Amino acid sequence: MKTKGIGFEVKKPAKECSDNNCPFHGNLTVRGRILTGVVTSDKMSKTITVSWSRRVSVPKYERYETRKSKVKAHNPDCIGAKKGDTVRLVETKPLSKTKHFVVIEIIGAQTKEQAVKAELLQESLVESTLEDKKAPAQSDDDHKNKKREEE
Numbered sequence: 001m002k003t004k005g006i007g008f009e010v011k012k013p014a015k016e017c018s019d020n021n022c023p024f025h026g027n028l029t030v031r032g033r034i035l036t037g038v039v040t041s042d043k044m045s046k047t048i049t050v051s052w053s054r055r056v057s058v059p060k061y062e063r064y065e066t067r068k069s070k071v072k073a074h075n076p077d078c079i080g081a082k083k084g085d086t087v088r089l090v091e092t093k094p095l096s097k098t099k100h101f102v103v104i105e106i107i108g109a110q111t112k113e114q115a116v117k118a119e120l121l122q123e124s125l126v127e128s129t130l131e132d133k134k135a136p137a138q139s140d141d142d143h144k145n146k147k148r149e150e151e
């Protein structure tokens, strides 16, 4: 079976598989959101759990809280992502009750570390602007809404 393009500029997997739900070797079409996260579980057959965290501003305390998101994703044999890998997911049709994403690429652990470092750097910059009594651009609207409620 030939490895076909999926409409994104990603590295095609070196291995081949006979999974019909593989975007490269099967009949699965991908569309919608593209996500990046870390594999937190690979215990299921052909399914992995991927999670990532984001920081949300809490205006009352002028601090940030960390919130986590978690999705299940199809993991075809040709990609075979393992726990700890940083992967890129694309939305697809529902493959089961809770699964509507598929892994298209393993990005690796090192690049994620660099990304986290860059993120932390950015946050420290944002927090320093907070000290100057300026709201971060990211959650400007939330900030205003909450203030209105308080009044």
Ligand SMILES: [Zn+2]
Binding pocket: 013, 015, 016, 017, 018, 019, 022, 023, 024, 025, 026, 076, 077, 078, 079
């Ligand atoms: Zn495949």
